[in-house]
Amino acid sequence: MRLLSHVRSGGFAQNDARPARGRTSALFAVRLVGLVLVGASLAGCAGMFDTKEETIYPDVPAEQRYNEALTLMQKEDYGEAIKRFEDVDRQHPYSDWARKSMLMIAYIYYTQGQYDECAGVAKRYLALHPGSADAPYAQYLLASSYFDQIPDISRDQQRTERAMEALDEIVRKYPETEYAISAKKKLEVARDQLAGKEMMIGRYYLEQRNYAGAINRFKVVVTRYQTTRHVEEALYRLTEAYMALGVVSEAQTSAAVLGYNFPDSSWYKDAYKLVQSRGVNPQMNQNSWIAKAFKGLGLG
Known part of the structure; x- marks a missing residue:
């Protein structure tokens, strides 16, 4: 994904990020009193870094240590930069510089693909500073760290569910921010992923x-994930399953709902042929759960 952010008068702002996975590129600009660093490009580094070995630095003003860390970021010495930011947090725990340092640590972890570490720092920030101007950005980093770890649909989708919860939090708490726009797009990707998982299992059961x-x-796809690309096939598979069980009225309804909402779908053409093979046509039963599920969203 592409993450664009900058510190603006002590607060971060996030441009829209398209919900893609893979390489991470970041453009980072910092504005501080007496210091402006613009266009600091953070790209992925070749290896991981270890910050567990603690280095003790002399007690210096927080701003000085913070700016030292920024300079190290410019040099792509991310491990040392994190140590300096941590030093600000240790020596000046109640300062604005400590708060900013925590965000910078989370950001570096994110850009370097250390998503669990990013999530841990972002959670700590939100626990300590829930009402700060940068809280939406911290929440976005947390959500993105989960989102970028969404696995293949053949695997457990716990991280997908975590991503959805964190993204929902952005939309609910910070609807007017630019982060909410990106969060909504990512939510659609996550929903599609969960719907795909349900479809995979459903097809397996059908084969068995x-x-x-x-x-x-x-049914989960039809009731929970109607806005995903899987809903057309789900309606066809319902037609198929109900026909196999001999519950023709429900098969007719699923085919009718499919035809009403997606008349040009190839899945509808197949569903139409399937019900006609039993000498009937698609027909809506308004009392069916399928019809009610779509009627509730104005789709049927």
């Missing part, structure tokens, strides 16, 4: 002729 199990999975 476990039609009740398959229907339950496709």
Whole structure:
């Protein structure tokens, strides 16, 4: 994903980030009293760094230590930069510089792909400074650290669910920020991922002729993930499963809902042929859970 951020009068601002995975590039600009660093590009480094070995620095003014850390970031010495930021937090724990340092540490971890470490620091920031101007940015870093770890649909989707919770928090708490715009896009990607997982399991059940199990999975897609690209196939698979069980009225309804909402879909053409093979046509049963699920969203 692409993350653009800058410190603005002590606060970060986030430009829109498209919900893509893979390489991370970042453009970072810092404005402080008496110091302006603009366009500091942070790219991925070749290896990971270890900050566990503690280095004790002389007690110096927080601003000086903070600026030393920024300079080290410019030189791509991220491990040493984190140590300096941590030193600010240790020696001046109640200062604005400590608060900013915590965010910088989370940001470096994020840009270097150390997502668990980023999440840990972002959580700590939110616990200590929930009402600060930078809280939306910290929440966005937390959500992005989960989002960038979304696994393949064949694997457990716990991180996807965590990402959705953190992204929902941004939309709910900070709806007027630029982070909310990006969060909404990422939420759609995460929902699509969870819907894909349900479809994968549902297809497996269908192949095993476990039609009740398959229907339950496709029902999740139809009721929870109607805005995803999987809903058309889910309606067709419901038609298929209900036909196999001999519950023709529900098969007719799922085919009718599919045709009403997606008349040009190839899945509808297949569903139409399937119900016609039993001598019936798609027909809406308004009492069916399928019709009610779509009617509630104005889709049926």
